[in-house]
Amino acid sequence: xxxxxxxxxxxxxxxxxxxxxxxxxxxxxxxxxxxxxxxxxxxxxxxxxxxxxxxxxxxxxxxxxxxxxxxxxxxxxxxxxxxxxxxxxxxxxxxxxxxxxxxxxxxxxxxxxxxxxxxxxxxxxxxxxxxxxxxxxxxxxxxxxxxxxxxxxxxxxxxxxxxxxxxxxxxxxxxxxxxxxxxxxxxxxxxxxxxxxxxxxxxxxxxxxxxxxxxxxxxxxxxxxxxxxxxxxxxxxxxxxxxxxxxxxxxxxxxxxxxxxxxxxxxxxxxxxxxxxxxxxxxxxxxxxxxxxxxxxxxxxxxxxxxxxxxxxxxxxxxxxxxxxxxxxxxxxxxxxxxxxxxxxxxxxxxxxxxxxxxxxxxxxxxxxxxxxxxxxxxxxxxxxxxxxxxxxxxxxxxxxxxxxxxxxxxxxxxxxxxxxxxxxxxxxxxxxxx
Numbered sequence: 060x061x062x063x064x065x066x067x068x069x070x071x072x073x074x075x076x077x078x079x080x081x082x083x084x085x086x087x088x089x090x091x092x093x094x095x096x097x098x099x100x101x102x103x104x105x106x107x108x109x110x111x112x113x114x115x116x117x118x119x120x121x122x123x124x125x126x127x128x129x130x131x132x133x134x135x136x137x138x139x140x141x142x143x144x145x146x147x148x149x150x151x152x153x154x155x156x157x158x159x160x161x162x163x164x165x166x167x168x169x170x171x172x173x174x175x176x177x178x179x180x181x182x183x184x185x186x187x188x189x190x191x192x193x194x195x196x197x198x199x200x201x202x203x204x205x206x207x208x209x210x211x212x213x214x215x216x217x218x219x220x221x222x223x224x225x226x227x228x229x230x231x232x233x234x235x236x237x238x239x240x241x242x243x244x245x246x247x248x249x250x251x252x253x254x255x256x257x258x259x260x261x262x263x264x265x266x267x268x269x270x271x272x273x274x275x276x277x278x279x280x281x282x283x284x285x286x287x288x289x290x291x292x293x294x295x296x297x298x299x300x301x302x303x304x305x306x307x308x309x310x311x312x313x314x315x316x317x318x319x320x321x322x323x324x325x326x327x328x329x330x331x332x333x334x335x336x337x338x339x340x341x342x343x344x345x346x347x348x349x350x351x352x353x354x355x356x357x358x359x360x361x362x363x364x365x366x367x368x369x370x371x372x373x374x375x376x377x378x379x380x381x382x383x384x385x386x387x388x389x390x391x392x393x394x395x396x397x398x399x400x401x402x403x404x405x406x407x408x409x410x411x412x413x414x415x416x417x418x419x420x421x422x423x424x425x426x427x428x429x430x431x432x433x434x435x436x437x438x439x440x441x442x443x444x445x446x447x448x449x450x451x452x453x454x455x456x457x458x459x460x461x462x463x464x465x466x467x468x469x470x471x472x473x474x475x476x477x478x479x480x481x482x483x484x485x486x487x488x489x490x491x492x493x494x
Contacts, residue, residue, distance in 0.1 A: 383429030
């Protein structure tokens, strides 16, 4: 199946390209946009109706390329899994919103025969292209193409999703087609509102079908996900995403060698050292002219201990003439230069054997009245003991490093005053997993 087939549709010969999961400015680590209070509220328990899905294996000879894993090295599969988990995590503001939106993870990452990389959750399947962009896979469109609509409709895969309908779209834009099909199908406003909230972060494609025949609920089918609306009972008016990822697994569309025995509820699903959300910090913090740009991958990074923490650091550096603020910038391969490059080790007790191993190199350089904290996380997956570097006070650390870079006296009255403030304020810390 071509990339065009996966990422677009042809309307009167014109390709309509799907939007990525997040806006272009945030696609590679920016803060997710899915922060609407109603989003988590609408999607809370109870879980959608499911049944024990029978195992339905496609004939191996006709398995689609997306369902064939060509990576057989367990270490590389684990590395791919961690990378994709990390990228998905950064799309959501917190773990609860993430689980409500896409469900728990049901697979490790796999590199498919079609050249794309995949990661499955209970409700959707993520697809990453060669450039590193991540999308939702056209799960339901592809299941229809594979001739599985009947099984989706009759509970064979543990869900009830109506068959795909054919349309003669007159609109010429993705949003126009979305609105046009919504009107034609008569999809209730409650479902449409939730669908549009998803589209702020996850492009779900256009409507493909709607059914009013399922007992006490209605189902709207989109290309990449489906939603159910409860029509009566205690959950009347509740909209929930259907477990389309589980349905794909039941159909044999997730390679067996990466399918988890049970959903990953946070233990790592075979990777216990990698919980479902392992980064307790935002990808980026900004205050005034200062910013912290955290590592793109791994479990180590800086965070504010309270709103406005970085603003205090920004105030400090401006007070000593650095009007451009302070900026943390990842610098892979940062050289270790005696007397210049600072080293952080995985311990505080020098008798600890881990003190032999550094995990972070960093240096402060001054340029154009700006302090640049260049850093290289040498060991991104290190784990600390309670009370160690997860609580290190980097506001205090900078009261020594910045005057050194400026060639100022770190014990001058001004710096001593700031040091006293930082001891009490503790505005930013280095965050890391704890044993």
